[in-house]
Amino acid sequence: MTESATQGLVDTGRFSHLFPTTSKQYAAGIPNSVVDYVIVFRYAKNPPKNTSREAYASQVSQDFESLGSKLASSGLLYQVKQGAEDNTLLILVHCPWSVLKKHLFRSRIHDFLIGVRVEDVDESGRRDSGHAESKTDENELPRHDLTEAERLRLVYDMITLPVNDGGANVSPDTDKFVDSIFALHNDELNKSWIQSWNKKWLIHETDLQLIRDHLGEKVAMYFAFLQNYTLALAVPAVMGVIAHFTLKNTFNIFYGIAMMIWSVVYLELWQRKERNLAVKWGVRNFSRHDKQHPGFTGDTVVRDAVTGEMVPYCAPWRLFMRRVLTLPGVAIAAAGLSVVVGFVFMVEVFLHEYYTGPFHQFLHYAPTIGYVLLIPTMSGFYTKWVKVLNDWENHKTEAGWEYSYTQKIFVANFLVGYLSLFITAYVYIPFGEHLLPYLDVFNIQHNHQKVGTERLKAQLMYFIITGQTVGFFTEMIVPRIKAFILPKVMTYFNKGKSDKKISDSNSTELDAKTLEAKDVMTEAENKFMQKVYDEVAMEEYNIYTDYVEMVIQFGYVSVFSTIWPLTALCCLINNMIEIRGDAIKVCKYTRRPTPRRAESIGPWLGNMQTLAWLSSITSASFAYLYRSTTDIHSPWTPIFTIMAIMANEHVFIVIQAIVRYAIQLVPTWADIVARQQEFKLKKTWLDRTANEEQFVAKDIGSKEEASNNELDMFWMEHQKPESELEAAKATIRSSFKSD
């Protein structure tokens, strides 16, 4: 995939007379930056029912025409290429600097006014002049480089934003045949990035900065989080190893509370880190201004109170009702998923613990198939279904949509990740022995004596070791195999295609111009188009999957590691590989993500806080239930377990309050920088305007001066401080003299 961009001297001599000065530069291949975005325009091979072939063709044609004119009227350049697949056109879009700079200017002014940009002072001093110094108000832009990510973010806005906001209003939401819009990978950079990571243990701030500059803050924030979280795992890993070798009862409440404290401290510290990164990356406060969600539709159209434009409006109670009504929808889907997870679990328990009949060695591995095939498939259905629900909820803002969607995704992953553990802990172990008689009734062979906590440990170890290994395979090795096989298929496919194309063009007599354009395509361009085809064929990068994996893992460590204290160590090792795997994935196996800004990990933080709270429940209940002195079958046990849980919830809240209080006593780097920035800005403004004070507040001044005259009489003989002083001193003297 990367060859086209980095390899080989191409013979451009044939066309050098056409482009006498610039043709040599493509000797090293065409860089990704010649094209800002690729718009995939895809239509059905066969028209939908009740539509004639011609009508559909002219509809597609018209839609394309409107698309083209929208792009052209925004000043964007585009060229159209046939896609690798049939019925697909690729629109390569480029934004000339003359057009981009207006948008950049608007964006920078906007950022300044809402307080996003503070001076970019990173430790290396790489950028030493902030906009405070550079007198923003005198119409000079803040001195910041335009990074690749920012450029792409702005161009994406220009393509997708409504016309009123300065965009071309082209997006999969508004245009029926627009399948997707994506930017091309910077292969050279990706290569050097991944190579450098393979040579070192830790990812540095500069590496994160590189990601931020090329893939945007949102992706960079994910890697920062993953890195930070992995480092933080060292603490429970060490604690876990100690606990593993010293504590007899692994369900120790003190170990549980220690994990709870770690979770709380870690989450608080991460929030500080987040704020620091937001300042460093110049995205602090940006989320204050909600971006409108493109799918939002209103019942009516009203005049916007702010901009005066006509905007869709939906009554708040309707929005609330929609949110309420999706709850049962999510609940049903979650229940369905729970049934599947529960079924797989039951089969697993049965085959592992009870079944000793024929093929039992072989059937032992059947449940893993459930985890690898059945459950992911069901999760896939769930994900699609909740996306429909989430769109129906009609969110006004991007942030609202994302929050709501994240919650729904989290529910599914929570069930898949934890449900069988909860069933084991709270149903199977306490009540499992009641099952034994029934097994006898059905005359099933078994050699089972007692249901103990080993089952719980085995379950957790399965998720930590087998689960994560399988996850790594499906995420990394399978795509690698795909990546190895696919190009060959592609090449074969393309050969057939290009043959066909020629025959097509022969038979249909495409107009001469097109043919000519094709003819002058240099070899470099061919290679470049191959890169484009390859990337069109890739899946989109899904940051939710990456986050949810880590958040669920955080749950294993914080909620369940009292079961098996080595959990954190295993996760730490897993993540050292994971971070590199994710880097390769985002560079090689998925399309380049559209750069977006992010000043935090958003809703995932809330999910992790929920898990930390949940850890107060599990640690207390495990500690009580699985004590050697607890009679697990006593009717009072459930009540005392609940009491223990609730008491520990209060402990959790107190710990959280103390940790928060203690941590906020230490000022953050971000706060200091922000204050520095504001201080400088203020000084600049005051200095600049100091001479013109007489002009200032003229109206207030004249009023005040008028009223000052009134006071003259009262103050006229008190203008000299010396005389006041003398009088006062005399009085003081006198008061000590008399008596």
Place this chain on the structure above:
Amino acid sequence: MTESATQGLVDTGRFSHLFPTTSKQYAAGIPNSVVDYVIVFRYAKNPPKNTSREAYASQVSQDFESLGSKLASSGLLYQVKQGAEDNTLLILVHCPWSVLKKHLFRSRIHDFLIGVRVEDVDESGRRDSGHAESKTDENELPRHDLTEAERLRLVYDMITLPVNDGGANVSPDTDKFVDSIFALHNDELNKSWIQSWNKKWLIHETDLQLIRDHLGEKVAMYFAFLQNYTLALAVPAVMGVIAHFTLKNTFNIFYGIAMMIWSVVYLELWQRKERNLAVKWGVRNFSRHDKQHPGFTGDTVVRDAVTGEMVPYCAPWRLFMRRVLTLPGVAIAAAGLSVVVGFVFMVEVFLHEYYTGPFHQFLHYAPTIGYVLLIPTMSGFYTKWVKVLNDWENHKTEAGWEYSYTQKIFVANFLVGYLSLFITAYVYIPFGEHLLPYLDVFNIQHNHQKVGTERLKAQLMYFIITGQTVGFFTEMIVPRIKAFILPKVMTYFNKGKSDKKISDSNSTELDAKTLEAKDVMTEAENKFMQKVYDEVAMEEYNIYTDYVEMVIQFGYVSVFSTIWPLTALCCLINNMIEIRGDAIKVCKYTRRPTPRRAESIGPWLGNMQTLAWLSSITSASFAYLYRSTTDIHSPWTPIFTIMAIMANEHVFIVIQAIVRYAIQLVPTWADIVARQQEFKLKKTWLDRTANEEQFVAKDIGSKEEASNNELDMFWMEHQKPESELEAAKATIRSSFKSD
């Protein structure tokens, strides 16, 4: 008190030759505005031990001198008057407009930069031009009136702020003999304000605006809160009346949950109201910039990262340790207070319920004396003690100090207000019957049969009816009596004083100048000085007392009203009087509060949220404990009570989450205005700078243009959108033609 300012034609003829043009204006008395602040300079009558009379006198004299020079070097005018009491000097300070305007200018620029000022659009359209329109950056101030409150706030800053921040560094914290600094009442305005309130039921927004303009946002915020809270009480008042007449069991859980919901909804709505007021009063975001607490001391001095000045520094862990170490201090004080409250309660219960011996009719009223005298005295000690602790905690910011102090005050008032109710509910009623045998042992007469919930109801009714009535008396009637008697005492005292003064001056031969200055004092000035003396004698306005009263009352309604549903109605009636009483108090019985800004009610909100949470505990436990079917003496009852409590806590959290979610769906007026403001500002900036784009981002531009040349080859034949369109349409046509 008000006469001097509003009354009477004074014969100024005698001095008219001295002030030919301006003397007539004082015919209506000298307005309060001739003096911005009165600094009370007070020294001990007798020098401290080990100090000679002369040494002390010269020390006082020197301190005064430094004080005077600090004021003078800041450009403030001052005159010195002898105070009504011995050993007191009154320094009347005035800030000339020429000095003030610099400070005003700085302050406005600062406000603009940190995003405090948004366009002041109030409904009446009284101010229709915001600073967005008035081009702040062109060195013109936002067109806002300078209100009395703002003027006084700025002058107070000029007197008290450190020299680096443009102040004179004069304050009770830095100057040993400075007792207090306060502004004078605007009597005329106060009079009309209170009169207008007596004529109407509801306090309007314009009334609040008036308070804001004259006493500052902090006081106005209190009145806004009181008004808003009183109106909100209508809901539980109606609910309570219905419950009182329909429900047999007053400890109904549904009524309890309804009250919980009301508490949560009310608190959320108030936060919206707060935000709206903050925008309307132009204080939004102001608290983002923490003001340094003047009492803060450091272990070392470090260079401030922001301003580059040398500032005191104290390591965070030391601060944390101090906070931790004050906890036992507060705990001991709280325990002491609890003992007193418990003792009064025990005496009360004994006298009311058991004692039938001699004088029992008379002794019946003894506990009230405990509540009126003993407990307030102990609270007074507590308050002084925690203030010492709070100062020792060494808070860096004003907000931090205030938060910490408020929490401590709240603890005391919580104990005084609720402890006896908790004892009754959770100790006396469940376990009270165990007491009866002991009474027989001590041979005490009693005619007591059973301990029931009537006792709890009686206790609550005592607080709601007797407590609030007594409170009103001590707050309103006692000061009125004082105000009636004090002036007479004062007059008598002053007569003695002025006699003495003359004899003093005769005997000590004050220098001629002072005498002369005294001679030319007009009668208007004498009256004015009488007003000053009166106000020096007043207590300072304590906003904590007012807030804590309301917050504790909120607790009675939300935490305890399942005991007696008419609570809310009684509180509603009380507050209709309270709001007027507080207005009179702040105008007549206390010194004028120094205007401060506030964008919220601050820590009190947190306290009310705590009380709302507490209501989940009481409503559940009362509902379970006092059900007719519950055997209160069963050993399982405590366990099930705790289960009920904890379950209801979860209900509370869910309710809170739902209410918050639902409420945030409706955009607030404040948000819209803020966005409007920012939109306008952005437009203004863009319009102003649109022509100068070529100047913008020159460096980025040249770089981008250079790289643009690179792209020429790829794009050179694709500049015409029409040809692209034709080619694409041909492709679409062909794909529907072939098969």
